[in-house]
Amino acid sequence: MAETSRGRRQPTLQDLAKVVGLTANTISRALNDRPGVSATTRALIKAEAERLGYVPNVHARSLVLGSRKTIGVIVSNISNPFFSDLVSEVELQAQHAGYTVLLLLSYESAERERDAIDRALRSGLDGLIAAPVQERSTAWTPVIKAGIPLVLVSRELPELGVDFYSTDNDAGIQLATDAVLARGAKDVVLLDEDMPFSTIRLRTEGFRHSLERHGLTFDPRNNVALVPPARSFRVSQSWHADDAYRVAADLLDRGRRPDAFVVGDDYYALGLYRALRERDIRIPEHVMVMGWGNLPFTRFMEPPLSTLLLPFEEVARRATRRLLDHIQGTADGRIVTERIVPELAIRASTTR
Amino acid sequence: MAETSRGRRQPTLQDLAKVVGLTANTISRALNDRPGVSATTRALIKAEAERLGYVPNVHARSLVLGSRKTIGVIVSNISNPFFSDLVSEVELQAQHAGYTVLLLLSYESAERERDAIDRALRSGLDGLIAAPVQERSTAWTPVIKAGIPLVLVSRELPELGVDFYSTDNDAGIQLATDAVLARGAKDVVLLDEDMPFSTIRLRTEGFRHSLERHGLTFDPRNNVALVPPARSFRVSQSWHADDAYRVAADLLDRGRRPDAFVVGDDYYALGLYRALRERDIRIPEHVMVMGWGNLPFTRFMEPPLSTLLLPFEEVARRATRRLLDHIQGTADGRIVTERIVPELAIRASTTR
DNA sequence: CAATTGTGAGATAACGATAATGATTATTCT
């Protein structure tokens, strides 16, 4: 182990005590505003602490208090706006409550997720907010066993029996699908990611429901097109749109001509637009397109893309509040499951 | 202080020692792969530790080792792809080295930055990677005083005398500007953010140099248009493109007709495209547009946007390596300053 | 005025690991 070369040693409580001529005990009481110290002594001590640039040693503090005032966030990646906005909001809420945030990325890999959980457990966290990679996984039981409060977001693990906050994927996709059906679509294709996530399965189910409610039949081979899963988790290397382009181009070239597309990711709409444009299929005249996520560029597409505003921040806010309640022991015993319904943003791509 | 309700108490080294019938000392040596333990005993101990679900108490560990194996990252926000990819890469590198990442967001606010630094200091971090908000700021001196290794990225603080890694904004903007000038542009406008960042100043300077090298004059009133600073730091609430649209529309409506635009943010190009399209100004026939950042949607714009590939990951990788060197005491004494030149991606928006 | 209460402070013991020392036992080599 190489020696960590900290400039000059940071002053400790002992040093401060020696300088002021009191006990470490008293200093501690004074600085933490606990009773047992006269106002004048307290002021004196605080002034001296300030002068010496005393910063309490967190390691010692955490050891005796059993808490590091840190919550962990395990998500797949932060290039996905869903997760980056989620993490941002968690950080904001945590900060307000005096907590810091440890970021652990799992990159949609069960192995990396296991590693992240392991690192989380070894980091002495007070609580954990996580978006699991897989639905059925024993990876999270050590967290429960260790007694660390856990709140899940985005993807559920029903058998784990913990709180869960998410966008309502089912209601969302039905809003989206209903929107194009209400505007006259009769043959809709869902363009979504080819991954075994509950979110995606929920979307497919909701999509099917919506079609059936409108008296249409649902045939996965006709009404669903799957885009290969993401290969990179950097914004600067995001190939979703290209992948969607290829899938859409292929579908169109096979002679399929739906009158509406609902996509599971706004990026897919980018690729879809290109495939349609190349084949002189006009939006919305020949085909309507409905997005998912309200990414910043959707308003600037030609025509502007109708899409769904996802309640990222609300999910993050509620999940963090709930986690802090657990940490502070003020949570009730119930297992909370909340799904927040997204909002529809209708633009020109679905306007007839 | 509310009591933290950890289910049943986690087993400690002592507990484990009692179970195995050895000393805490030996257990510690065995688990940490230090010499002085036979292979068989080591295996036995590890198995038993596994069985009991023993996780060493980090708080105690950090206290005695003086390290939490955690590095902090202070950036403005993670909705900006630059920062989100940066943070992702830092997390990846840190993880490889056995470190975790504490995320602190400053939201371009000096006050919040000060708070983030304060929280960082009180978190017992081993090192810090940061993109400062302001150029001249005394906020960082406590970090130096505390002897915590610090590496800056993206924005420099020359007087602080610490390592710095960044995109070469000067070289980058000259590449971008030269590209349109080489293709025949004679009257170029730089569309950039109205903020007093060194990055932006460097871009303006480089832009000017490029014009002058080509025998053109630079007049800030004619050749620069400023977009109001960002108001939100959530991807889902990013108004850059709208702001740029307004600025561009205004400029065009005042009768200004440059033959090329160079923008400081790909999002600006979105707004600019719309403003041009509305006025039937064709890209690239009437005006060329050069982007900045290679965001995923740029390839799908109509026409596809020429832009600059920024070396996010390389910056993050080098900065993290350097920070780890400092932490492990293997860094030389030099103050390293590296600026990595971005790459040009020429597409249809600048092709004549 | 003795008994009681309250207050500011000190002494000491946790918290749970790592580390160093010296002693003791088991194993291997010459």
Added chain:
DNA sequence: AGAATAATCATTATCGTTATCTCACAATTG
């Protein structure tokens, strides 16, 4: 067999806090 080497134990110290208990002393009370 005797020496050298390795494995292990017991003990004590340390890291820098916070918590609990105790005590001295002053102020208050009947």
